[in-house]
Amino acid sequence: MKRILHRVNNAGQQAGLLLNAKKTKVMHIPASKESSNVEPDIKIDRTSLENVDNFKYLGSIKTSDGTCxxxxxxxxxxxxxxxxxxxxxxxxxxxxxxxxxxxxxxxxxxxxxxxxxxxxxxxxxxxxxxxxxxxxxxxxxxxxxxxxxxxxxxxxxxxxxxTLLSLVKERRLKYIGHAERNAKTDLMKTIFGGKTAKRGRGRPSLSYFDQVSKATGLKLQSILQKSQDKVIWRGIVKSSCAAANINPDDAAR
Incomplete structure (x- = not known):
């Protein structure tokens, strides 16, 4: 984080732009409980940035514990x-x-x-x-x-x-289809297949993919493959709607 922020700050200064240290926050997502009490000391031009447990980005609140x-x-x-x-x-x-x-x-x-x-x-x-x-x-x-x-x-x-909870689940499936078919980025593949740290002891946290896999009954490779085809994925979404006894048209509203 220090290295990336230093590069961004240098590139900004070359373009005549300055990072505002007072408005820049740092949120540390710990890999284990032992490191949860460690606050990183990151600075911009010798000014330490404030460490926060959560922040709002594009209307959604992101938290350090990784939950929603x-x-x-x-x-x-x-x-x-x-x-x-x-x-x-x-x-x-x-x-x-x-x-x-x-x-x-x-x-x-x-x-x-x-x-x-x-x-x-x-x-x-x-x-x-x-x-x-x-x-x-x-x-x-x-x-x-x-x-x-x-x-x-x-x-x-x-x-x-x-039906409100079912609509949440259906919108999630439709979002995956749109994200997977976006040829300009492979972000969804990175999120599904990426691992940032070794899991510690205890029961693992429920992941985004776990819920998608449970809703569709498909494994990761099948989801990535089938979501590339709009017609096939639309059929999977409709079948999930039918299993949940909701109108799939409501999920688009």
Whole structure:
């Protein structure tokens, strides 16, 4: 990191550009628990850069532990905030429920699903997404916890099933197809096949590829090969949608 930053700084100075040390942050992703407490001392022109545990890049939050939990929690909070700001619409009895549902998917769900194509989710994260979806439906229907209505009853009134988590998984598959067919970069192949460090003891963390492989039932080589063909990959995505009992067209919205 020091060597790369030094080269960038020198190239910038030759072009008349300077790196702002106060605005430049360093996030260390440790290879093991033993090195998690080690903070790198990286400097720009003798000015030490601030070490952080997380930072926001292109709207998504990156953390030093390599998980997406903080980003998912932030997205859920933003979606709930948008839901609350539309209370006048949800209270309006003259607006039919199907139209309210379309407004929910158009105005609220994009906040929730931004960047979801790259999420690596744990069981707890998946539960939070499902819980947030039920919160949206109950808010739309003006259902209070005092009404003692089950989730199944709420979904029946909405005329839909629990699909938000499935949409996240489907968008991930579609993103892989687009990334693999991009002839200008082999980034996806590097992410799938690359290894940055030797794994330590204990149960390994759930990887992005593990979730993709589980959703498709395919191994790495098959995913890389089949995703090159748009027609074949589209069929795999549709079959995954059918297995999850969701409409594949919803994943594109």
């Amino acid at each position: 939990t903080k980003d998912i929690n932030t997205r859920i909070a933003m979606a709930k905030q948008g839901m609350v700001s539309l209370n006048n619409i949800w209270k309006d009895k003259s607006i039919p429920k199907p139209l309210k549902f379309k407004l929910l998917k158009t105005l609220v769900w994009p906040r929730m699903l931004y960047g979801c194509e790259t999420w690596t989710m744990r069981k707890a994260d998946e539960l939070k997404i499902e819980t947030a979806e039920m919160w949206f439906f109950r808010r739309l229907l003006r259902v209070s916890w005092k009404d003692r209505r089950t989730n199944g009853n709420v979904l029946a009134e909405m005329g839909t099933g629990s």
